[in-house]
Amino acid sequence: MIETYYIQGMSCNGCRSHVEKLLREVSGVREVTVELENGKAVIEMDDPIMIADFQKALQKDTDRYLITQEKETKACCNTSAPEVKKKGEGTGVFYCPMYCEGDKTYTKMGDCPVCGMDLVEEVKTKVVLYTCTEHPEIKEESPGYCPLCKKELVVLEEVSSEEKNYQLLSKKMWIAVICTLPVFCIAMSDMIPQNPLMKLLRGTQWNWIQLLLSIPVVFYAARMFFERAYKSLRNRHYNMFTLIGIGAGSAWVFSVLAVIFPQLIPMDFKTATGEVHVYFEATTVILTLALLGQLLEAKAHSKTNNAIKELLKLVPNTAYRIINGNEEIIGIDKIVLGDILRVKPGDRIPVDGILTDGSTIVDEAMITGEAIPVQKEKGDVLHSGTVNGKQSFLMQATRVGEETLLAQIIEMVNNAGKSKAPIQKxxxxxxxxxxxxxxxxxxxxxxxxxxxxxxxxxxxxxxxxxxxxxxxxxxxxxxxxxxxxxxxxxxxxxxxVLVKNAEVLEKMTAIDTLVVDKTGTLTEGSPSVVQIVWEASTKKEELLSVLFAVNQHSEHPLGAAISQYAKEKGAEKRAVRDFEAVIGKGVIAMVSNQSVYVGNLELMEEYGVTVSDRIKEVALKEQKKGRTVSYVAVAKKIEGIIILEDLIKAGAKEEIEKLKQKGISVVMLTGDHEKTANAVAKKLGEIPCKANMLPQDKLAYIDELQKKGQIVAMAGDGINDAPALAKSDIGIAMGTGTDVAIESASVTLVKGDLSGIDKAYVLSKxxxxxxxxxxxxxxxxxxxxxxxxxxxxxxxxxxxxxxxxxxxxxxxxxxxxxxxxxxxxxxxx
Incomplete structure (x- = not known):
């Protein structure tokens, strides 16, 4: 049995881990999962356990934790409990991007107490809320209609903590600029012949004006610099904020004293008219420029978790649940284990599960990185976020929430990003x-x-x-x-070559290993017809027209490639009837009153087509090269085979050789089969390769290289590459790839051309x-x-x-x- 409890008194990930350990020690507990952001503990047990037993375990070495069955918002004992966030308001968990205190987290947005950097909010899967455009106070957990105006509810778009911080800094920046410009103009007026400002007011009066204008900059817009400088001095962790605070603060204090108590300043430091030179312009300009830097940094922080946000977009907000034969729309968070769900044509699969009724083709590129969709029959496993073809089917939910493969990939991206040892500037x-x-x-x-x-x-x-x-x-x-x-x-x-930050440039100079994904990075990412081998008696032009006619109705990438090839060869359009896609095997249709079959060997055997030994031998030879073969038959007579291949990008081999000459080792990773991987690796100069690699396998391989002391760059373009891109020292994304890969990477090559890697290397140097x-x-x-x-x-x-x-x-x-x-x-x- 599984029960949910709520824990008070946790303030960081260390607390969370400690609570999990204590609860697991209770007799009869099988598994425990504790979530820091909402103080929730999900406990799986053999038989019911008294809550007093759990409380006794938690008080084994401290009295700071309290376990309840009702969600509470107040702190326990003498410790600060995490701020409880409402649904749809983010995680409420913040961490320092420099990881000054390891994995320690905070419950409020603010500054790191060690380095002064702005804390960043952790992004995880969260509940989607729905609201009314006319009545924004309406917030529902499920889709439906507004109870007031009956309009359909829409997804509530929330503003992240980083975006709020950016907006606040923007406001401060405007105030700083408005106050600094006149101060700067007053100070620089001495450089104008016959200073016109002195005809309006005396120098001492202008100094008082500068003092008044500097106050909003020092005490409001740039106050955080002095606060961070104080923290750095108190913690003895000296940084740029220390220098800004001491330098600008000293100049401002001196200027204030010069204005209020000019008699204390020796004549050697006064002008010919007896006025003291003040430095309000130096203070305000320095602080305003520093504030601009913080503004740009905040903008960058708002994009820090875009990779995870892009992954979250793959999960649909709603699903269709079947109860007693009736279909109902529910929010994704309402799905529980065992639910029967209907997935309609073109929809994303909502959770992990098993196909129970029907068959379809599913695009699983987000997992495997391969462009060719996968046939799914009854009993096959389905993954959240993958895209259904044009067949409706039923599935049973086997993993929901944070247990789905997509959620695990999100967690991997999170952890990989945090595991990097930050470079001290x-x-x-x-x-x-x-x-x-x-x-x-x-x-x-x-x-x-x-x-x-x-x-x-x-x-x-x-x-x-x-x-x-x-x-x-x-x-x-x-x-x-x-x-x-x-x-x-x-x-x-x-x-x-798009580079995200200075840290990337510094690390790029030290890389010694480049790990490269195959599909879409080294290859074009989609199949193309390489050759058609015909039987001797075949009329090529007529058959090309037949292929064009049949495959232009196919939704499969192989069919699209064949159709495109035939079209480029000048094939004529022909009427087609009785078209049928045989899932996992190919297509059949009637053209000019003749039955046409295009597909794999299983399709030929199913419809009694005899394939000659010569054609079989050629097909086997091409398949050993890692190519895909489709057979063509008309009226149950074999006419030839179509050879397709994901072609290697032009110049890829040359670029790899260029990197090798710079002392960089190149390794290829792919989710494709071993034969195909070896064939591609051989064409690229016998580079090392590893096939059948899932996202977690690529991540583990990167981690293994890093443990050996290697500085690793990873180049990829698919969603399945996102965890490895985030884990690597330098992630390099093809600009022609997915948004998730681009957001996970440190460098993006706009043209998707491998020559960009060498350019990035030279640029960093x-x-x-x-x-x-x-x-x-x-x-x-x-x-x-x-x-x-x-x-x-x-x-x-x-x-x-x-x-x-x-x-x-x-x-x-x-x-x-x-x-x-x-x-x-x-x-x-």
């Missing part, structure tokens, strides 16, 4: 050492000037410390990677070299600028670097980085 690694050094230098500068400097020594110490912090502001260091990546990714897009050059510029600039700002030249030359000059130098460093990044526009791929 080079700039952040440098910042880990750079930030403490800069802060230390600024602190030492203030002390030394305070003790040994001229009067007022304390103010001199403060000013020079501020100069150190301003000149060390992370503009150049922060721009080093994103500018190179932005220009490099744009260059790649012009060449048909060039971009990462440019990034390192930029970081070198930024570091050298700081190595020279910081000591000067600290006043190291003052004892020898009497030279001090004012914060104004420090800001100018900071801008110059950024310009040098941008100029170097723009050179990537001229590289050749």
């Amino acid at each position: 080079l700039a952040d690694r440098i910042s880990g050492y750079f930030v403490p050094v800069v802060v230390g230098v600024a602190f030492i500068t203030a002390i030394i000037w305070g003790i040994y400097g001229p009067e007022p020594s304390v103010v001199y110490g403060f000013i020079n410390a501020i100069a150190v912090l301003i000149i060390a502001c992370p503009c150049a260091l922060g721009l080093a990677t994103p500018m190179s990546v932005m220009v490099g990714v744009g260059k790649g897009a012009q060449s048909g 060039k971009v990462m070299k440019n990034v390192k050059q930029n970081l070198f510029f930024a570091i050298v600039y700081n190595a020279v600028g910081i000591p000067i700002a600290a006043g190291v030249l003052y004892p020898f030359f009497g030279v001090l670097l004012s914060p104004m000059i420090a800001a100018l130098a900071m801008s110059f460093s950024s310009v040098s980085v941008i100029g170097n990044a723009l050179r990537l526009q001229k590289i050749r791929l």
